[in-house]
Amino acid sequence: MMFNLILSDVPELKLQEQIYQRIRSAILSGSLKPGTRLPSSRALADQIGVARNTVILAYDLLQSEGYVSTRRGAGCFVVPLNPEPASSVPKQAAGGAAIMPQRSRRRVPSIPFAAPMQVPVNAAHDIDFAYAGSDRGGFPLSARRRLTMEKLSRGATHFQRHGNPAGDPDLRSSIVDHLASARGIQTSVNSVVITAGSREGLSLLARVLLYPGATVIVEDPCHRTAAFLLESAGARLIPVPVDTAGLMVDRIPQHEAAFIHTMPSHQFPTGATLSRGRRAALLRRAAEIGAYVVENDYDCDFRYDEPPLAAVASLDRDDRVIHLGSFSRALGDGLRLGFMVLPEELIEPVSAAKSFTTGEQTWLDQAVVAEFIRTGAYARHLRRLRQIYRERRDTLVQALASAFGSAAVIAGAGGGMHVICQLAESLGSAKDVTEAASAKGVGIYGLTAASARMVVPPPGAAQTLLLGYANLEPNEIAEGIARLGSVARPR
Amino acid sequence: MMFNLILSDVPELKLQEQIYQRIRSAILSGSLKPGTRLPSSRALADQIGVARNTVILAYDLLQSEGYVSTRRGAGCFVVPLNPEPASSVPKQAAGGAAIMPQRSRRRVPSIPFAAPMQVPVNAAHDIDFAYAGSDRGGFPLSARRRLTMEKLSRGATHFQRHGNPAGDPDLRSSIVDHLASARGIQTSVNSVVITAGSREGLSLLARVLLYPGATVIVEDPCHRTAAFLLESAGARLIPVPVDTAGLMVDRIPQHEAAFIHTMPSHQFPTGATLSRGRRAALLRRAAEIGAYVVENDYDCDFRYDEPPLAAVASLDRDDRVIHLGSFSRALGDGLRLGFMVLPEELIEPVSAAKSFTTGEQTWLDQAVVAEFIRTGAYARHLRRLRQIYRERRDTLVQALASAFGSAAVIAGAGGGMHVICQLAESLGSAKDVTEAASAKGVGIYGLTAASARMVVPPPGAAQTLLLGYANLEPNEIAEGIARLGSVARPR
Numbered sequence: 001m002m003f004n005l006i007l008s009d010v011p012e013l014k015l016q017e018q019i020y021q022r023i024r025s026a027i028l029s030g031s032l033k034p035g036t037r038l039p040s041s042r043a044l045a046d047q048i049g050v051a052r053n054t055v056i057l058a059y060d061l062l063q064s065e066g067y068v069s070t071r072r073g074a075g076c077f078v079v080p081l082n083p084e085p086a087s088s089v090p091k092q093a094a095g096g097a098a099i100m101p102q103r104s105r106r107r108v109p110s111i112p113f114a115a116p117m118q119v120p121v122n123a124a125h126d127i128d129f130a131y132a133g134s135d136r137g138g139f140p141l142s143a144r145r146r147l148t149m150e151k152l153s154r155g156a157t158h159f160q161r162h163g164n165p166a167g168d169p170d171l172r173s174s175i176v177d178h179l180a181s182a183r184g185i186q187t188s189v190n191s192v193v194i195t196a197g198s199r200e201g202l203s204l205l206a207r208v209l210l211y212p213g214a215t216v217i218v219e220d221p222c223h224r225t226a227a228f229l230l231e232s233a234g235a236r237l238i239p240v241p242v243d244t245a246g247l248m249v250d251r252i253p254q255h256e257a258a259f260i261h262t263m264p265s266h267q268f269p270t271g272a273t274l275s276r277g278r279r280a281a282l283l284r285r286a287a288e289i290g291a292y293v294v295e296n297d298y299d300c301d302f303r304y305d306e307p308p309l310a311a312v313a314s315l316d317r318d319d320r321v322i323h324l325g326s327f328s329r330a331l332g333d334g335l336r337l338g339f340m341v342l343p344e345e346l347i348e349p350v351s352a353a354k355s356f357t358t359g360e361q362t363w364l365d366q367a368v369v370a371e372f373i374r375t376g377a378y379a380r381h382l383r384r385l386r387q388i389y390r391e392r393r394d395t396l397v398q399a400l401a402s403a404f405g406s407a408a409v410i411a412g413a414g415g416g417m418h419v420i421c422q423l424a425e426s427l428g429s430a431k432d433v434t435e436a437a438s439a440k441g442v443g444i445y446g447l448t449a450a451s452a453r454m455v456v457p458p459p460g461a462a463q464t465l466l467l468g469y470a471n472l473e474p475n476e477i478a479e480g481i482a483r484l485g486s487v488a489r490p491r
Numbered sequence: 492m493m494f495n496l497i498l499s500d501v502p503e504l505k506l507q508e509q510i511y512q513r514i515r516s517a518i519l520s521g522s523l524k525p526g527t528r529l530p531s532s533r534a535l536a537d538q539i540g541v542a543r544n545t546v547i548l549a550y551d552l553l554q555s556e557g558y559v560s561t562r563r564g565a566g567c568f569v570v571p572l573n574p575e576p577a578s579s580v581p582k583q584a585a586g587g588a589a590i591m592p593q594r595s596r597r598r599v600p601s602i603p604f605a606a607p608m609q610v611p612v613n614a615a616h617d618i619d620f621a622y623a624g625s626d627r628g629g630f631p632l633s634a635r636r637r638l639t640m641e642k643l644s645r646g647a648t649h650f651q652r653h654g655n656p657a658g659d660p661d662l663r664s665s666i667v668d669h670l671a672s673a674r675g676i677q678t679s680v681n682s683v684v685i686t687a688g689s690r691e692g693l694s695l696l697a698r699v700l701l702y703p704g705a706t707v708i709v710e711d712p713c714h715r716t717a718a719f720l721l722e723s724a725g726a727r728l729i730p731v732p733v734d735t736a737g738l739m740v741d742r743i744p745q746h747e748a749a750f751i752h753t754m755p756s757h758q759f760p761t762g763a764t765l766s767r768g769r770r771a772a773l774l775r776r777a778a779e780i781g782a783y784v785v786e787n788d789y790d791c792d793f794r795y796d797e798p799p800l801a802a803v804a805s806l807d808r809d810d811r812v813i814h815l816g817s818f819s820r821a822l823g824d825g826l827r828l829g830f831m832v833l834p835e836e837l838i839e840p841v842s843a844a845k846s847f848t849t850g851e852q853t854w855l856d857q858a859v860v861a862e863f864i865r866t867g868a869y870a871r872h873l874r875r876l877r878q879i880y881r882e883r884r885d886t887l888v889q890a891l892a893s894a895f896g897s898a899a900v901i902a903g904a905g906g907g908m909h910v911i912c913q914l915a916e917s918l919g920s921a922k923d924v925t926e927a928a929s930a931k932g933v934g935i936y937g938l939t940a941a942s943a944r945m946v947v948p949p950p951g952a953a954q955t956l957l958l959g960y961a962n963l964e965p966n967e968i969a970e971g972i973a974r975l976g977s978v979a980r981p982r
Contacts, residue, residue: 056645057645057648060645060648060649061648061652063660063661068660069660069661069664069680070660070661070664071664079660079680079681132652138650138651139650141643141650144643144650145640145643145644148639148643149636149640152632152635152636152639153636154547154548154551157548157551157552158551158825159629159630159632159635159822159823159825159826160629160823160824160825161552161623161823161824161825162824162825163825169554169559169560169570170554170560170561173560173561173562189560189570190570195849196849196850197849197850199847199848199849199850200848200849200850203847203848203849207723212703225847228847229847229848232698232847331650332650332651332652333651333652333653333850334649334650334651334652334653334654334853334854335650335853336849336850336851336852336853356690356694356716356719356720356723357690357691357694357720357848358686358687358688358690358691358694358827358849359687359688359690359691359824359827360827361827362825362826362827362853362856363825364855364856365853365855
């Protein structure tokens with residue numbers, strides 16, 4: 001089989017990443033058709049002169065993302081990317097009635113396959129500022145192996161029976177201790193429910209608290225997935241604007257609501273941190289309108305210039321705040337572990353909803369993470385990641401400043417894993433810049449492309465880019481922004 | 492601390508199980524109060540003369556079920572069993588409005604904590620015929636360890652990024668092969684979505700296909716959890732009776748419905764197998780009313796006297812059957828892996844719903860099970876389990892026959908992990924027998940206690956027991972039924 005693969009000589013881009021990206025690009029563009037057999041890892045390694053293991057790692061990644069599939073002994077094949085679209089003509093059943101009558105389809109999600117989770121990444125980009133995932137390092141693999149073996153050697157009974165739907169008591173206890181020191185939240189094991197991530201936390205709340213026509217206050221802009229999830233439960237969303245101090249609490253209408261959904265640590269997409277004054281005001285306003293506060297704290301662990309503000313949940317004297325956390329940012333999206341800290345009256349219904357929808361999270365991962373936290377290794381890991389991400393953040397901010405000077409206004413750089421960059425109008429729109437950068441192999445995204453949902457676009461939205469940096473090495477960041485600077489010039 | 496623990500001399504009941512049950516019983520009865528520190532494993536082992544590891548295993552189990560919790564270096568403590576009930580008086584907020592207005596609570600599940608998953612097990616029973624879980628052996632631990640290490644040594648990238656929300660392609664491919672040989676179902680990797688179990692499969696279908704007022708046809712009797720899940724999505728359930736040949740298909744009304752939920756292999760709770768003729772009739776009727784068929788095939792792997800009937804999905808020429816499977820029965824409830832086989836038009840919406848509610852299942856377990864199936868070890872494991880369960884089933888059926896003769900009519904013994912036993916009225920009601928058996932340390936349950944939901948109770952329901960046997964050794968089964976025979980005597 002003819003199989004051309006020319007590797008870039010940018011040394012910073014790991015060889016396996018290049019192989020992965022080139023093959024993925026060929027699949028996406030259709031030049032590698034479904035059913036095509038890839039060369040064996042050994043053959044490809046010989047052909048392009050890399051270690052066989054490098055090819056294996058690239059193939060693993062392609063497989064984990066569903067681009068290729070291994071058949072027993074027969075090799076590695078390209079799989080069809082998407083199912084064929086369903087026929088738009090309803091099929092006729094034997095008795096003549098339409099199958100899938102329109103009303104039974106009413107709740108079929110109208111979103112494309114997996115769309116809410118994925119930033120549109122163009123495989124041709126060798127440097128991609130997509131906002132997604134955590135550092136390539138993630139959960140330290142040697143620690144994971146050791147802890148997994150330890151737990152596996154004693155955990156036989158845990159595989160046999162259902163655990164507590166609220167989660168492994170050890171993990172919940174570790175989280176209680178971590179939240180006390182890291183976020184100032186005083187809680188107890190009973191109040192913590194382990195989930196598959198903050199997304200499942202929100203999904204469980206939708207099940208328990210929402211009904212068709214229920215009102216939810218959301219930030220504007222906010223993350224598209226969260227908004228979609230709430231709407232699919234029948235909720236009516238009331239968008240409230242966000243400024244540089246976070247959610248504009250005094251703009252929350254005097255309207256009864258099931259809850260207020262907010263991201264106070266590092267708002268998505270604006271990167272704003274909710275100010276101390278507004279945190280207290282938020283609790284007062286929530287009490288006035290009889291709403292819970294859902295504090296989605298998914299990337300709270302990364303603050304670079306000053307200690308993080310205490311969580312809204314830590315200020316709560318009224319058992320009103322539902323705190324959603326996730327290990328995805330620090331330990332990898334693939335881990336599928338997060339948690340909720342719940343007001344007392346919601347513990348039982350949320351646990352029951354977890355129990356009859358998915359059941360408890362699998363025990364082994366919980367036990368491993370519990371021990372990782374308990375021994376202090378997690379806190380050390382977070383410190384290490386903070387250093388790595390701070391360096392990347394610094395590189396990005398400096399590169400933007402030297403490329404654009406005062407023509408670029410940066411926001412949201414104090415924490416999280418992305419910054420917002422508003423370009424002067426003279427540089428063209430975000431869309432223009434994005435397209436020009438893409439032609440140079442650099443993935444850069446405007447707010448909408450980066451999964452933001454905007455009801456009333458904030459000032460300058462059309463000039464605003466969202467730049468994720470956690471997945472890029474400093475030299476990749478510098479190179480990417482240099483290329484961006486070369487295409488985005490005053491007109 | 493005073494800590495009495497007298498072990499039974501029934502040698503068949505494993506020591507660790509006895510320790511576990513005695514301590515759990517003391518916690519449930521309140522004689523061990525929350526906050527009480529258990530003796531160290533070493534101290535208890537010395538006191539009662541068992542190996543320390545036996546105590547550790549018992550403590551592990553108590554901890555995994557949330558009865559006790561380990562604090563760093565301080566030992567093992569009894570945790571409060573349930574959160575305090577929420578105050579029934581609405582709290583007054585600062586502004587005077589009631590917090591948690593009634594309508595924001597409308598969808599709070601009205602079921603007790605974790606109730607739908609658990610049979611009411613009395614800790615005082617040393618022999619328990621509760622229907623739950625799989626054999627104590629479950630997933631062979633040595634194979635699990637070996638495969639886990641293998642996968643961990645190569646899978647770093649899988650932990651970092653989201654996988655395909657539909658699941659690991661290798662696992663889906665293994666399932667396709669398994670279903671072809673075991674269930675006669677011809678399908679493709681694209682049609683399979685990996686879930687946290689058949690329960691999540693049903694939950695995803697509820698999200699995608701149901702809306703308030705939608706109609707679902709269910710079996711009567713059926714499993715309480717499934718019914719509750721569908722009702723909590725707003726569906727109106729139409730119950731259709733079950734007889735010894737399964738769902739009475741000709742009683743399905745001519746009424747449009749989103750789907751028909753059925754358990755053709757071994758119906759819960761009746762144990763009936765849907766006859767060949769009715770399988771074809773079911774597909775015809777479903778076409779007439781424009782409904783999908785949801786084939787919940789969760790314990791299909793265990794048929795003892797003859798080969799299983801081909802799955803309803805294998806007869807489907809109309810892309811109408813949604814097939815739900817689970818690894819819980821064969822590999823343990825704690826594994827949290829199941830799958831759906833979907834009609835083409837549902838692949839995209841179900842994958843999307845999975846993506847924005849829980850995301851994909853964690854990769855490691857998927858990869859391990861994929862390899863376990865691929866190598867043939869899963870098929871061998873199923874054969875071994877079938878032998879074990881058949882012996883238990885035989886012991887139970889013989890014990891019932893010798894204890895009660897013609898006063899006990901047994902049904903559902905051809906497969907699955909439980910039988911139905913209808914006692915003659917002269918022996919008293921199921922409730923009487925249950926209570927008398929409980930006093931002898933034997934857990935026996937009537938249909939309702941065993942999680943069945945009955946709209947129109949079938950004939951003899953008040954005399955009917957549901958006996959799970961997969962978790963009991965043959966000598967425990969014989970002893971348990973002998974004790975039952977001694978208390979349930981003609982009056």
